[in-house]
Amino acid sequence: MKVARFHAPGDIRIEDAPEPVAGPGEVKIRVRNCSTCGTDAKILKHGHHHIRPPRVMGHEIAGEVVETDVPTWSPGDRVQVIAAIPCGTCAECRRGRMTVCPAQESMGYHYDGGFAEYMVVPAKVLAVGGLNRIPDGVGFAEASVAEPLACVLNGQELARVGTGDDVLVIGSGPIGCLHVRLARSRGAARVFLADINADRLALAAERVRPDATVHGDNTVHGADITEQVLKLTEGRGTDVVITAAASKAAQEQALRIAARQGRISFFGGLPKDDPIIACDSNLVHYRELTIVGANGSSPAHNARALELIADGSVPVADLITHRLPLAEVLDGIDIVSRGAAIKVTVEP
Template identity: 60%
Template structure:
């Protein structure tokens, strides 16, 4: 079968490899869609500390069950349409037992420690099944939509942390697919009030705004974002700010524009070579600000994402603006890098 194999940074190859064999406690799927994200691009160029050998990339996976091991958990059957979690908790550590599976200290990942979905077939490991991380796709939801449930789940986790309330002013930095999902969730689930989308790429900002219709957009390459948000809110600032972009400046701007009792999500991680910001601690103190991290998602968030998609409460189909075959997966990475599409999916 064909698979995208990672050997080293910028040494990533589409190769013919043996079709994987399903173990007694595993499930084998025919991959129908594996969507791409900025993390794939970062891995391609820089590698990842959790990838210590050659592996098949891809972690936003949906497909069809073709084989079920005799001892596999979950009661799956050949022909089931399924979506897999990407971040795999151990289910046993202190954090998992507290219900904080998204910050499991022993977390492993599909496409890192386990071969991922940029391939014709993929083995769903026993650990995914153990934590109830393989989900049946609801009727009426396409494989492409289901593959978007994984990043969607990450956005759900982040918004749980900040607690968006009806009528809140919400600012989202980053007009990529995850920024679009944040807007859809904030509006469709939490009934946010005014929603503002910010980006430095004017073309991407327009493309995403045309899809998800924020109440306002700000081109941060030409405008003072903080001043504009304060002007729009009569000087009060934003109730919630989500930085869905790996940029240091946006985190500093988020603190500067937050209203009293404002909630901030540092959703996008910063480069490991430059992970620090200048924080005006007095703003945090006197405005009683709440700054939250957001690390991936738990299995439950994936289930909820599929439910929101199935109900139509948070549509994602129109956000998938490019469908490419596996042979063009590296082209998909380049489209993501340039921001030329909202969401790009690969169809092996």
């Protein structure tokens, strides 16, 4: 079979590999869709400290069962696979905090992922309820988007996005688009979308229809989005600011955009060699702001994300702008890197 393997930064190869065999408690699937994301682009450029090459990449996975000894699964079952695998037994997992499990592993990092014709779902995934049945009416490509939607769901739960909120999403990539749609489904009054990439912002806005778009630059004060958002909100700011971009400027702007008692989600992580931002502590203090992080998703988030897709609360089919064969996975990652798409999915 064909796979896309990471060997080193800048070195992902399409290679032949033997078809895997499911061991005890494992499930072998035929991969139908494995979507790409900005993390894949980062891995291609910089590698990742959890990846020991060679490793088959891909973590937004949907397919159908072809082989297993697990009695609850049968050949032909349509399934979606979690990306982040909590251990299920540590102190955090026992408290229901699976997203911050210190022993967490990941598909495409610790285990071969979905940029392959076939793959094996580890028993560890099944042990934490991480293999989900795809609901009727949901296609494989849509199901593969459940994983990033699950991460978005975790972020909005932590930021308490709810009825009547004004929400600003900074970053109009696939994650930003999912944030816009999920915020609407959670009852937000108005949702604004901001980006420094005018073309991507226009592409996203055409599909997710925010109440307004805000185009700025990547400096803290230049073409500052703060003034534009304050004008849109009659000087109040937004109840929630979600930084769906790996941007220090966005995080610093969020502190000045949030309304009193506003919530700020640092959804997009910063580069590990430059993670420090300027924080006006008095803004946090006097405005009673809440700043929360967001780290991936739990198995339960993945299951709920599939439900949101299935019942139409968060449509995702129109966000998939490119469908590519496995042989063109590098082209797909390049498209993601350039911000020239919303969602790119690979169909092995």
